[in-house]
Amino acid sequence: MYLLLPAAGVGKRMGGDRNKLLLTLRGEPLFAWTLKAAEAAKSIAWIGIIGQPIDFPDFKEMLAQLNLTKPVMLIQGGATRQASVYNGLQALPTEAEAVLIHDGARCLATSELFDRCAAALATCEGLIAAVPVKDTIKVVGDAGIIKETPDRSKLWAAQTPQGFAVKRLKDSHDKGKALGWEVTDDAALFERCGLPVKIVEGEETNLKITTPVDLAIAEFILQRRFG
Secondary structure, three states, rough: EEEEEEEOOHHHOOOOOOHHHHHOOEEEEHHHHHHHHHHHOOOEEEEEEEHHHHHHHEEEHHHHOOOOOOOEEEEEOOOHHHHHHHHHHHHOOOOOOOEOOOOOOOOOOOHHHHHHHHHHHHHHHHHEEEEOOOOOOOOOOOHOOEEEOOHHHHHHEEEEEEEEEEEHHHHHHHHHHHOOOOOOHHHHHHHOOOOEEEEEEEEOOOOOOOOHHHHHHHHHHHHHHHH
């Protein structure tokens, strides 16, 4: 299985002006935890890191320290996540038929989740890891007035990895680019193209590190996980 890791953002909500994936978590770069999970996943055979050239020296130093056994390629990202994934798809080896895409900031995903998504991709052309929503969700209109309360039993919180047949995803990205679609994940492109996307049970601890509070929670989770 081929894995693309979008890692081209800047952590503005983290209160910094550098790539948040280079922040330290338990003595290692946040991104290192993502890479170690990918290395441990039995299904992953190739890793593409999609980033900005300014971060490549730091990424190379981190990779040298991790000493991964799997081939890793650094790929230049774009101005948005969508553009970055597009670039990543073009850089995949020609023999790649299926790909997992995982946000680098979801550094708590386990190797088991990667393997579970890879196995499920053998039975479908599109999937996302997700967990059922626990909170009651309100749809709010103008002036902060609640418009409706959707049925919670039908709501899932999307995570990554997301997995797809490479050709289908490339076609979806090409169509999205041509029509000017702006989406926040690859599943949305699949959906707009009328293609089915399957849910794979995610992990409650697979949170995305966005704010300093998230970083503190991640520290606690890793402490419980590894001692």
